[in-house]
Amino acid sequence: MRQSITLIILVIAMCVKTEAQVKIPFEKYSLANGLTVLLHEDHSAPLAAVLIQYHVGSKNEKPGRTGFAHLFEHMMFQGSAHVGNHEHFKLLQEVGANVNGFTNEDGTTYFEVLPSNYVELGLYLESDRMGFLLDSMSQGKLDNQRDVVKNERRQNYDNRPYGTADEKIAKAIYPADHPYSWPVIGYMDDLSAASLDDVTGFFKTYYAPSNACLVVAGDLNPGEVKKMIQKYFSDFPRGASFDRPKTVPVSLSEEKRMVFEDKVQLPRLYLTWHSAPNYTREDAALEVLARILSSGKNSRLYKSMVYENQIAQSVSASQGGSEIAGTFQIQITAKPGKNLTQMEVAADSLIAILLGRGITDKEIENALASIESQIVNSASTSLGKGIGLASYYSYTGDPDNINKQMDRYKGMTPGEVQAAASKYLKNPRAVLSIVPVGKTELAAKKGE
Amino acid sequence: MKTLIENLLTGLILTLIFSFTSMSQGNIDRMKRPVPGPAPKIKLPEIQKAVLSNGLNVWLVEKHELPTVAFNLVIQAGADHDPKGQPGMASMTADLLDEGTKSRSTLEISDEIESIGASFGVYSNFDGSYMTLNVLKKYMERGLNVFSDVLSNPVFPVKEFERLKVQRLAALLQQRDQPVAIANNAFSYILYGTDHPYGNNPAGNEASLKALSRDDIQMFYQSCYRPNNATLIVVGDIKLGEVTAILDRTLSGWKKGDVAPFTVPDPKSCDKMRVYLIDKPGAPQSEIRIGYPALSRSTPDYFPVQVMNRMLGGQFTSRINLNLREKHGFTYGARSGFSFQKGAGPFTASSGVTTEKSDSSLREFLYEINLMREKGMTAEELEFVKKGLLGNFALTFETPAQIAGALQSIILYGLPENYFNNYLQNIDAVTLKDVDRVSKKYLDTSKMAVVIVGDLSKIKEPIASMKVGDVTVCDTDGKPLK
Numbered sequence: 068m069r070q071s072i073t074l075i076i077l078v079i080a081m082c083v084k085t086e087a088q089v090k091i092p093f094e095k096y097s098l099a100n101g102l103t104v105l106l107h108e109d110h111s112a113p114l115a116a117v118l119i120q121y122h123v124g125s126k127n128e129k130p131g132r133t134g135f136a137h138l139f140e141h142m143m144f145q146g147s148a149h150v151g152n153h154e155h156f157k158l159l160q161e162v163g164a165n166v167n168g169f170t171n172e173d174g175t176t177y178f179e180v181l182p183s184n185y186v187e188l189g190l191y192l193e194s195d196r197m198g199f200l201l202d203s204m205s206q207g208k209l210d211n212q213r214d215v216v217k218n219e220r221r222q223n224y225d226n227r228p229y230g231t232a233d234e235k236i237a238k239a240i241y242p243a244d245h246p247y248s249w250p251v252i253g254y255m256d257d258l259s260a261a262s263l264d265d266v267t268g269f270f271k272t273y274y275a276p277s278n279a280c281l282v283v284a285g286d287l288n289p290g291e292v293k294k295m296i297q298k299y300f301s302d303f304p305r306g307a308s309f310d311r312p313k314t315v316p317v318s319l320s321e322e323k324r325m326v327f328e329d330k331v332q333l334p335r336l337y338l339t340w341h342s343a344p345n346y347t348r349e350d351a352a353l354e355v356l357a358r359i360l361s362s363g364k365n366s367r368l369y370k371s372m373v374y375e376n377q378i379a380q381s382v383s384a385s386q387g388g389s390e391i392a393g394t395f396q397i398q399i400t401a402k403p404g405k406n407l408t409q410m411e412v413a414a415d416s417l418i419a420i421l422l423g424r425g426i427t428d429k430e431i432e433n434a435l436a437s438i439e440s441q442i443v444n445s446a447s448t449s450l451g452k453g454i455g456l457a458s459y460y461s462y463t464g465d466p467d468n469i470n471k472q473m474d475r476y477k478g479m480t481p482g483e484v485q486a487a488a489s490k491y492l493k494n495p496r497a498v499l500s501i502v503p504v505g506k507t508e509l510a511a512k513k514g515e
Numbered sequence: 516m517k518t519l520i521e522n523l524l525t526g527l528i529l530t531l532i533f534s535f536t537s538m539s540q541g542n543i544d545r546m547k548r549p550v551p552g553p554a555p556k557i558k559l560p561e562i563q564k565a566v567l568s569n570g571l572n573v574w575l576v577e578k579h580e581l582p583t584v585a586f587n588l589v590i591q592a593g594a595d596h597d598p599k600g601q602p603g604m605a606s607m608t609a610d611l612l613d614e615g616t617k618s619r620s621t622l623e624i625s626d627e628i629e630s631i632g633a634s635f636g637v638y639s640n641f642d643g644s645y646m647t648l649n650v651l652k653k654y655m656e657r658g659l660n661v662f663s664d665v666l667s668n669p670v671f672p673v674k675e676f677e678r679l680k681v682q683r684l685a686a687l688l689q690q691r692d693q694p695v696a697i698a699n700n701a702f703s704y705i706l707y708g709t710d711h712p713y714g715n716n717p718a719g720n721e722a723s724l725k726a727l728s729r730d731d732i733q734m735f736y737q738s739c740y741r742p743n744n745a746t747l748i749v750v751g752d753i754k755l756g757e758v759t760a761i762l763d764r765t766l767s768g769w770k771k772g773d774v775a776p777f778t779v780p781d782p783k784s785c786d787k788m789r790v791y792l793i794d795k796p797g798a799p800q801s802e803i804r805i806g807y808p809a810l811s812r813s814t815p816d817y818f819p820v821q822v823m824n825r826m827l828g829g830q831f832t833s834r835i836n837l838n839l840r841e842k843h844g845f846t847y848g849a850r851s852g853f854s855f856q857k858g859a860g861p862f863t864a865s866s867g868v869t870t871e872k873s874d875s876s877l878r879e880f881l882y883e884i885n886l887m888r889e890k891g892m893t894a895e896e897l898e899f900v901k902k903g904l905l906g907n908f909a910l911t912f913e914t915p916a917q918i919a920g921a922l923q924s925i926i927l928y929g930l931p932e933n934y935f936n937n938y939l940q941n942i943d944a945v946t947l948k949d950v951d952r953v954s955k956k957y958l959d960t961s962k963m964a965v966v967i968v969g970d971l972s973k974i975k976e977p978i979a980s981m982k983v984g985d986v987t988v989c990d991t992d993g994k995p996l997k
Binding site: 089109111112113114148149153156157158160161162163164165166180181182183184185187188190191195199210211212213214215216217218219221222223225226227228286295298299330331332333362363364365370374377380402403429432433435436437438439440441443444446447448449 | 543545546548549550551552553554555556557558580581582583621622625626628629630631632633634649650651654678681682685686688689691692693694795797798799800830831832837840841842843844845846847867868869899902903904905906907908909910912913914915916
């Protein structure tokens with residue numbers, strides 16, 4: 068709740084890949100009410116992470132109530148039947164815990180990292196808000212957090228250069244009824260419209276034990292922790308089932324071109340294609356492609372546009388896989404005096420070369436080496452491992468996939484990466500030009 | 516062999532116990548907070564030391580959970596060493612260092628690092644310059660070859676220097692888009708002025724970058740990047756002997772040199788509160804900064820000030836955040852902090868607040884700072900804060916990066932090597948009297964400057980009518996207009 072949503076998505080992306088030599092052992096079981104529990108023991112530091120991931124995010128929202136999953140996340144910190152207003156934070160900060168929560172399209176995660184003798188406090192607090200949130204809910208609390216979230220939107224999106232690019236692209240690339248077509252932070256009007264009834268309904272539908280995964284990771288005694296979990300969580304009733312948004316094929320029938328004037332000095336071009344959802348082999352191939360395009364000075368786009376020709380200030384390519392869809396995106400910020408037509412032409416010719424002459428073995432090796440490092444390093448904290456376990460459980464059904472992250476990349480060949488690139492990057496795309504106010508002539512123009 | 520009765524009995528007993536436990540669950544008293552177990556033992560990092568044949572001190576902490584090794588070379592010269600009128604020198608030196616050596620081009624350096632999936636970088640801040648390498652153990656030697664070459668044999672190619680300059684100038688231009696960057700840069704300038712290193716943007720400015728020459732960079736490197744002016748921190752899955760054996764070979768060409776003694780100059784102080792406004796037409800939020808040049812890391816009041824500030828604005832449940840965010844909803848977050856550097860870094864209270872509440876937010880900020888100054892904190896608050904700091908210490912040494920960071924602070928600021936052994940005692944020793952004393956001494960709002968970046972057509976009148984100090988409208992650098 069105190070970190071930007073996008074940052075957190077990055078953290079997740081980093082946590083969801085591991086390597087054969089760093090095994091993350093865990094124990095998995097369920098309570099009778101459907102709560103899934105994962106325990107991971109690691110005594111290397113005297114701390115433990117307690118976290119709950121609810122399998123609900125902005126894609127479960129209804130149009131007209133966008134931003135609600137995240138606003139609701141804020142309400143979870145406002146106390147519950149046995150925990151007073153602000154007391155959740157006070158009880159945790161009093162023992163030195165690090166506390167936060169984050170929301171993305173697919174899930175909402177709450178965590179506290181505690182000195183290991185306070186694990187029970189974390190479980191107690193998580194259980195109280197899972198079981199008794201509504202008992203202490205009030206209009207005043209909702210109004211206050213609505214204001215806080217509106218300020219979060221102003222700070223991280225509206226008052227930030229290029230800050231609203233993502234929501235403009237999502238709106239253009241997905242059909243209006245697709246749950247990835249609106250931003251996680253939500254629209255201001257929808258935040259204003261959120262009511263106490265919405266809070267009640269959302270809680271009853273999505274915050275049941277059967278829609279949650281509880282992880283305790285770190286310096287713990289499994290026997291004792293299991294008793295605590297039984298004590299605090301077993302009373303709550305299982306929730307009713309609900310329909311989850313499904314993967315439906317999405318495509319653009321023709322290219323969508325947009326120009327937006329913003330308070331920026333340098334124009335920036337965004338090229339976005341529909342691609343593969345997270346955790347698929349194609350997602351892995353496109354992750355490799357992204358690195359070949361923009362990671363390091365020898366990457367294709369960087370070397371040509373930033374290093375050699377110096378027409379761009381920066382470039383980045385990324386595969387953004389989520390649960391039911393994914394996008395592949397290239398961002399290019401122009402150097403002063405350059406226009407975005409030049410950026411688009413240069414990028415397109417580099418993509419054409421890549422599709423035509425292919426990718427080298429060395430490019431694949433370099434990409435895999437950095438992915439391997441990233442997977443190993445993502446296991447450096449109990450919290451990171453906990454988030455990874457919960458995410459693999461929520462989105463793939465099997466937390467042990469955390470230990471098979473490198474498998475997804477095994478045997479990756481230039482041909483396979485090229486095939487994924489051809490399959491997606493030849494399709495119609497969204498082209499967004501963000502230009503300084505009054506400088507629409509810098510926007511990317513088609514066919515010039 | 517058990518009889519049927521015995522089996523039945525066992526089953527029965529189990530059932531009884533089971534139903535008994537599940538009955539008791541429904542009756543747990545949730546008003547009762549869980550009682551913590553005994554505090555866990557905190558294992559402090561054990562520092563092993565060696566000196567290379569070129570005189571470089573190596574500090575190593577073994578950490579074997581992951582097959583990685585992290586290196587952080589700390590050079591005791593950063594932007595604080597930028598000569599007057601030449602901000603950006605330390606930072607450009609760091610940037611240019613890995614752009615070419617006697618035997619490797621910039622693309623070759625980058626390729627070698629990419630091929631082992633390592634992260635490698637050179638950067639600087641006010642207190643120092645740093646070369647870092649994070650590498651899988653199996654690739655450590657390959658990584659160290661590049662690391663050492665870059666450190667010992669940089670050639671600062673003219674072509675790359677010119678490229679980086681253009682890049683940096685554009686990056687400075689981009690900072691003008693960012694209200695947060697504008698507020699931070701203007702605040703530093705207003706508190707310290709350009710004659711003090713802390714008053715300048717460490718990335719430099721347009722004039723200083725244009726004037727900067729490759730010779731300047733070379734000179735900075737020659738005078739500051741010396742083994743006798745540096746310490747190498749190593750944390751990871753490795754033994755001291757393995758590292759020194761490699762480095763004694765790869766760093767043999769990096770030689771000691773004369774390093775001039777250096778102290779950060781004292782900043783000027785403010786005589787009364789002044790308000791500086793910077794226009795950002797149409798901005799939905801105002802970025803507020805309140806503060807003054809305060810304390811260096813060497814202050815004997817470090818611990819009482821940390822304790823006091825944690826309550827004032829140093830954590831989520833601080834007075835400032837609970838007031839501006841949780842009570843009033845003016846902001847997504849508000850905070851205060853002392854930036855303890857080699858010289859006297861600023862005290863800064865800061866927030867981005869909704870435009871319409873800019874004056875109310877300033878009022879609440881000043882209220883909280885003044886209240887702490889006048890009344891100090893309560894015994895319960897002191898207990899709350901101290902307990903939190905003590906507990907948080909258990910979370911301090913989990914990752915290689917955290918351990919390297921802890922060692923870095925000892926090295927940069929010359930703290931005693933047993934600093935972390937005594938940390939808990941030092942926190943615990945802080946009294947209400949100490950807090951009162953440091954609040955009075957270091958929270959004098961009459962000596963603070965207020966900087967606000969926002970839509971002046973909406974906020975200038977309300978702020979001016981508060982009459983907390985003379986109002987000056989400034990450009991985005993913090994310089995008075997006209």
